[in-house]
Amino acid sequence: MKARFFLFLFLSLYGCGERERAETREIGAKPPAVSREPAYGDTVIEGSIGDATNLIPMLASDSASHSISGLIINGLLKYDKDVKLVGDLAESWEVGQGGLQIVFKLRRNVRWHDGHPFTARDVLFGFQTIINPNTPTAYAEDFRQVKKAEALDDYTFRVTYEKPFAPALSSWGNLVVLPKHLLEGKDITKSELARRPIGTGPYRFREWISRDRVILEANPDFFEGRPYIDRYVVRVIPDLATMFLELKAGGLDLMGLTPMQYKRQTSDAFFEKNFRKYRYLANAYTYLGYNLLEPKFQDKRVRQGLSHAIDKEEIIKVVLLGLGVPATGPYKPGLWFYNPNVKKYPYDPSKALALLKEAGWEDRDGDGLLDKNGQPFEFTVITNEGNALRLRTAVIIQERLKKIGIRMKIRVIEWSAFINEFIDKKNFEATILGWTTGFEPDPYDIWHSSKTGKKELNFITYKNAEVDELLEAGRRIFDQEKRTAIYRRFQEILAEEQPYTFLYVPEALPMVHARIHGIEPSPLGISYNFDRWYVPEGLQKYGRLAISP
Amino acid sequence: MLNFLARRTLTLIPLFFGITLISFAVIHLAPGSPIDVLADLNPKMTAEAKQRLVTYYGLDKPLHVRYWQWLHRFVALDFGVSFSADRRAVMDKIRESLPITITINVLSLLLILMIAVPIGAYSASHPYSTFDKFLTVFVYVGFAVPTFWLALLVLILFSVQLEWLPISGLTSLDYAKLSLSGKIWDLTSHLILPVLLSAFSGLAGLSRYMRGSMLEVMRQEYITAARSKGLSEAQVIYKHALRNALLPVVTILGLSVPGLIGGSVIFEQIFGIPGMGRLFYTGVMSRDYPLVMGILTIGAFLTLLGNLLADVSYAFVDPRIRRGGRA
Numbered sequence: 001m002k003a004r005f006f007l008f009l010f011l012s013l014y015g016c017g018e019r020e021r022a023e024t025r026e027i028g029a030k031p032p033a034v035s036r037e038p039a040y041g042d043t044v045i046e047g048s049i050g051d052a053t054n055l056i057p058m059l060a061s062d063s064a065s066h067s068i069s070g071l072i073i074n075g076l077l078k079y080d081k082d083v084k085l086v087g088d089l090a091e092s093w094e095v096g097q098g099g100l101q102i103v104f105k106l107r108r109n110v111r112w113h114d115g116h117p118f119t120a121r122d123v124l125f126g127f128q129t130i131i132n133p134n135t136p137t138a139y140a141e142d143f144r145q146v147k148k149a150e151a152l153d154d155y156t157f158r159v160t161y162e163k164p165f166a167p168a169l170s171s172w173g174n175l176v177v178l179p180k181h182l183l184e185g186k187d188i189t190k191s192e193l194a195r196r197p198i199g200t201g202p203y204r205f206r207e208w209i210s211r212d213r214v215i216l217e218a219n220p221d222f223f224e225g226r227p228y229i230d231r232y233v234v235r236v237i238p239d240l241a242t243m244f245l246e247l248k249a250g251g252l253d254l255m256g257l258t259p260m261q262y263k264r265q266t267s268d269a270f271f272e273k274n275f276r277k278y279r280y281l282a283n284a285y286t287y288l289g290y291n292l293l294e295p296k297f298q299d300k301r302v303r304q305g306l307s308h309a310i311d312k313e314e315i316i317k318v319v320l321l322g323l324g325v326p327a328t329g330p331y332k333p334g335l336w337f338y339n340p341n342v343k344k345y346p347y348d349p350s351k352a353l354a355l356l357k358e359a360g361w362e363d364r365d366g367d368g369l370l371d372k373n374g375q376p377f378e379f380t381v382i383t384n385e386g387n388a389l390r391l392r393t394a395v396i397i398q399e400r401l402k403k404i405g406i407r408m409k410i411r412v413i414e415w416s417a418f419i420n421e422f423i424d425k426k427n428f429e430a431t432i433l434g435w436t437t438g439f440e441p442d443p444y445d446i447w448h449s450s451k452t453g454k455k456e457l458n459f460i461t462y463k464n465a466e467v468d469e470l471l472e473a474g475r476r477i478f479d480q481e482k483r484t485a486i487y488r489r490f491q492e493i494l495a496e497e498q499p500y501t502f503l504y505v506p507e508a509l510p511m512v513h514a515r516i517h518g519i520e521p522s523p524l525g526i527s528y529n530f531d532r533w534y535v536p537e538g539l540q541k542y543g544r545l546a547i548s549p
Numbered sequence: 550m551l552n553f554l555a556r557r558t559l560t561l562i563p564l565f566f567g568i569t570l571i572s573f574a575v576i577h578l579a580p581g582s583p584i585d586v587l588a589d590l591n592p593k594m595t596a597e598a599k600q601r602l603v604t605y606y607g608l609d610k611p612l613h614v615r616y617w618q619w620l621h622r623f624v625a626l627d628f629g630v631s632f633s634a635d636r637r638a639v640m641d642k643i644r645e646s647l648p649i650t651i652t653i654n655v656l657s658l659l660l661i662l663m664i665a666v667p668i669g670a671y672s673a674s675h676p677y678s679t680f681d682k683f684l685t686v687f688v689y690v691g692f693a694v695p696t697f698w699l700a701l702l703v704l705i706l707f708s709v710q711l712e713w714l715p716i717s718g719l720t721s722l723d724y725a726k727l728s729l730s731g732k733i734w735d736l737t738s739h740l741i742l743p744v745l746l747s748a749f750s751g752l753a754g755l756s757r758y759m760r761g762s763m764l765e766v767m768r769q770e771y772i773t774a775a776r777s778k779g780l781s782e783a784q785v786i787y788k789h790a791l792r793n794a795l796l797p798v799v800t801i802l803g804l805s806v807p808g809l810i811g812g813s814v815i816f817e818q819i820f821g822i823p824g825m826g827r828l829f830y831t832g833v834m835s836r837d838y839p840l841v842m843g844i845l846t847i848g849a850f851l852t853l854l855g856n857l858l859a860d861v862s863y864a865f866v867d868p869r870i871r872r873g874g875r876a
Contacts, residue, residue, distance in 0.1 A: 045722070051823075053634035060634050061587050136605050138587045141595055189636045210645050211823030212718055237717050237821040241701055246716045249709050416581025416836075419589050435590075445592035455599075457592055 036517060040218075042535040043231040043542035044516060047243040047255040051211045051236045055197040056188065058130050058137045058175045068214055068234060071530060072113075073199035075173030076104050076123065076157070081522040081529070083335055083439050085169060089118065089177060089200065090157075099164025099478050104172070106155040110223050112179050113204045120151035126176035127159075129188055136189065142171035164476045166483065167442040174199075202227040202531035211236055217547055228518070228534035230545040247275075253513040259321040262509045275511050278521055281334055282508040285327040286393065286434040287500040288381065289460045294429050296372075296379070303498040305355035307345035309404050310397050314347070316504050319392045323509060327502035329491040330435065330443055334523040336480065337441040339488040342495035349404050356404075363405050370405040378407035379429040384418045390432045393503060397432075424455045432503075439524075441487045442475045447494075462499040515539040553864055561853050568849040569623070569842070573616045576833075576841050582608055583632035583836045606632060619842060628843035633835060639843040642828060649719065650812040650824040653743055658805065660748040661755055666795070668752070669759020673767060673794070674786050684756070692753035700746055700819045707742065715739050717821030743820045747813065758801060763794040804859070807852040 052065040057073060060066060076090040087093065090104040110118040127149045130140050145168060148160040161168065179198050183191060197205050200223070203216035216232045235252065237243040244261055246252045248270075257266065257277070266277060288310070290297040297303060312326040331338045356362070361370040361377055369376040381397070383390045394410045401408045413422060422428045435446065445451050448471050449463035467490060474486040494500075510526055512519060518533040519526050535541070584602045588594045603609050607618070622629050628639035668688065672681040708716040715721065719739050720732075727735055766772065767790055775785045812826030825844065832840035 043722075054636070059636075062634070065634070133601050134605070136602055138591060138594055138598070140598060141593050194635060195637075209823075210642070211827070212720075212821075213722075233722065235718065235821075236823070238827065239697075239818045239821070242704065242717050242819050242821060245701070245704050245709050249712065249716055251716060414580075415589075416579070416585060419585065420580050423590075433590075443592075455596070457590060 036536050038228055038518065038534040039537045039540070040226070040228050040534075041230050041537075041542075041544040042515075042540040043233060043253075043545070044229050044513075044530075044533065045233040045235060045251065045253050047237050047246060047252045048234050049236075049238050049240065049243070052208075052214060052234070054194045055205070055208075056178070056191070056194050058126075058135065058139055058178075059188070059194065061138050064234070064236075067527070068216070069197060069199070070174065070201075071203040071216060071232060072197050072201045072205055073174045073177060074201050075175070075177060076106070077169065077172050079170075079439055079524055079528070081520060081524065083523050088173075089123075090172075093169075095169070095478050097160075099161075099166070099476065101158065101160050102169065102172075103152075104157040106157060107223060108155055110200050111221060112181075112200055113198045113219060114179075114182075116179065116181050118200050119154040120157040121154070122180045123157045123177055124149055124151040125180035125184065126178035129178055129183070130176055137175075139171075139175050142168055143176065164478070166475050166478050167440045169478070170438075170440045203232055206231075217545060220547055222531065224531070227531035229530070230547060231542070232530070247511070253516060255511060257509040257511050259323045259509065262323060262511075263321045266511060271511075274514050276514050276519075277509065277511045278519070278526055279323060279507045279509050280521055280523065280525055281325065281332045282506050283332060283438055284434055284436045285330065285332065285505045286390065286432065286503045287327065288397065288503060289431050289433060289500045291426060291429055291431075291459075292461045292463075292499060293426060294379075296377070297430070299359045300497050301355045301359040302361065303501070304345065305352040305359070305361075306401070306406075307352075307498050307501040308348045308355065309352035309406070310345075310400055310501055310503075311347035312345075312503055314400075315393050315396050318396060319389050320504065320506055324504045324506040327505050329494050329502055330437070330446070330500075331441065331487075331491065332437055332505045332523075335439060335441075337484055337487040339491040342491050344495070345498070345501070347400075349400075353404055368405055369407055376407065377405065378409070380409040380411055381430045381432055382411045382413055382418065382422055382428045383432040385412045385414045389506075390434070394432050423459050426454070426459055426461065441483065442471070444471045444475060447471060447490075460499055462497075464493060464497065467493055515541065550864070554861060557857055557860055561857060565849060565853055566620075569620070569846055570616065572845045572849070573619065573838075573842060574612065576836075576838060576845075577612055579836070581836050583838065584608070586835050619839075623846070628846070629839040631832075631840045632837045633832075633840070639839050642840060643825075643843055643847065646812070646823060646825045646828045647810060649822060650826070651809055653740065653747065653812075653816075653822070653824065654809045656740065656744045657748040657751065658802075658809070660744060661751050662802075664748070665752055665756035666759055666791075666798070668756040669761075670763055670786065670791055670794070672756070672760040673763030674782075674790075676764065688753040688756050691749040691751075694750075696746060696750050696813075697815050697819055699749075700742070700816070703742055703746065704819075714741055717819075719822060743816055743822060747816055755798065755801065759794065759798055762797050763790060766790045766794040769793075800859075804855065806855045807848060810848060810851060 048064050050062060050064045052060070052068050053062055054060040054065055055069045055072065057066060057069045060069065074089045076088060077085050077093070078088040080086045087107075089107055089110060091107050093102055093104045095102050104123070106118075106120055106123070112118055127143060127146070129135055130137055131143050131146075142165075145161055145163070145165045146159050147162045150158045152158055177200075179193070182193060182198060195208055202219055202222045202224070204219045206217045207213075207215040213236065214234045218227045218230050220226045235246075237246060240258060243252065243255055244257075244265070247255050262277060262279070266275065288306075290303055290306075292298060316322060316324045316326065325333060328342050328344060329339065333340065353362075356370060356377075360372045363370050365371060367376070369378070371377065381394055383394055391410070391412060398408045398410060423431065445457045447458060447462060447467055449458070449468050451458040452461045452463065470486050470490045474483055474490070477483055477486070508525060512526070515535050516533055517536060518529070520529060522528065583606055584599060587602060588599050607615060619629065628643075631637050631639050631642060668684050672684055675681050704716055707714045715738055719736065721727075721735050724732060724735055772785060772790055775789045780789075810825055812822075812824035812829075814826040814830045816822065817824045817827045829841070829844050831837075832844065
């Protein structure tokens, strides 16, 4: 269970979208008519199914840790509401020498929570720590592309790359900013900062009771201004049903709902009055991937036919209760590199049959199954155990394919065996899996032909020379317009070739207590501007907290 | 007697290390490794990065070398450092969860005793009466009903509808600011439902055992003798029968001692309690070998200790055992 949970977050550093379509909607209670002026005070309590593990970002790999440390520790850059990179601890930055060099100008007068001034040496120290082979981190790779990193003075940090590497820019987030004065000469894996972090962010660490709760409090000296909400609490409640009861009883102010809770359990007067529901596309998609080493899947007409035979709308309606959109490629709609004009595969069994017939598959012996060279069309789809959505998706696809004469078997396998024995060894015909996506479009590791080795991520063995060229070019260019053109073309090719049948992009469904104001949904979700959330004076539930300056 | 004790203890030592050896081997047989959480399907992990992690965790060494290292640390009572991202000492993690789990288990065991003994005694003294049948159904319902479902129902009733009791966790948000009596009530109110429910689900075993044992005793001649002496029925049952019927029940209780450190994953999950069950479960799922070994070792130790105590007490009452059958 845990592994699957991590998986989702892991893949979170590359990306998706289209700006012309703001995907976030807000429904539920209208804010009450009392004063809506921002005010300081109150506490926001969020529910989480898992505890954080480590609050030093480069050492953690779970979303619980990252969402908490994100409030405590700043990066050099961050994404703004429109998914554009803007300065965080960096005031400005410049990409020079044809993309080989990035110079960050840092903010002055920023202090760590212990009062020590923040300088470029902290960034350099963080960088040296993350590329140190003795640091057990999953994030070193982007930083290994750096040839040289220098702190030119207290407020100027310069990195030089071997080759231009566009995805690098977004890597200068909070993974590499560490308080040098507290960590120098120490083993980072034994540092108490893992459990009592010191950062520069809007919230300071207060308390962590293992597997129970983490408490943060507002940093009055935050460089962008003191956050309104005095206290932020994450409560660990591993069971979603209990979490929902806790929300209903007032013990929580914020949680992510399941589609069932969103659709069926939160529409009565009580919830309308006390909560607001949000929905936005999650950074993830689910797909049916074909092993292209299998002869029957090597003909693109077969894959196109299968895509036409699968009713994505039906899957979304049944599995997600309508809370998602069909996926058209490896990115979610709503971000700058998303291409809405690719070939689509609406449900059309007759077209599916025609395409399969062209490829030589038809029911010659009248047994109801398509056949070719005397072999019936049958294959096995594997997916991992414990993911009910994927299993239900598989069952619906099975039923649709049966209707056009294809026998699909489903096999569900425990995660470790699934990855080690089947995916890594390419020992499968087709698989239903998901990738998480991010705000950087480079998916080199999943689609480039050089990544088809054992244990690599192009495990369906997709090889296309033009895609290779595009992916190589895309990561060497910083210019957004040129990159847009590259990744749009890449999506056209994938849509034409259907190495995956891209199934759906699910929606994230957070629900927040109605007293909380200042939430501005964006493709990033809702929590990116948590420091600007507030509860108007008369509506505060927990009141003000004495916070020492 | 001392000689017997020494012999028993000596035989337990190889047994104990045998258990740790087998445990160590078996948990490494399961597919997957601790780095999977970081590495599986992660585009940012290159083969070299994976190799660095494998070396970091010492997974590149052969199994017997790793077991030897583990043993080396263990004899100094060091369970090592957890493989999870927090890199905390296994002992610290266990120390946090153990008191919670033991408290809940002891409370619920006491509650079970307090209810099961009278239930069993009553059922046995009025066998096949309507109330006996009712009690039988009642305890079997407790045994059979899926606990997660029942837990959610009582949560909806007592915590959401009536708002009498808190829903999850062990303490309220402002626990630290409460007075001593406030703290005690806060903890108690959080423990009521988990303890009640786990007692309810455990009632069947002990009460049926009690009933059986009591029925057995009631057939003995000394009960007939007691009755023929003209003692009242209450005196017969509560003074003579009950005491003797309790003996096997106490044995059963002794055997449940190692179980006291094992938490229930389901209860802890539903009530959000950071106990041993979930600690062990997540350790197993993420292949956190040091943590799993730590908990298994403590479990093995307690089981063996329980057995030893049982043996010793038998030996104490029965000289034939003490002399090793050479009498």
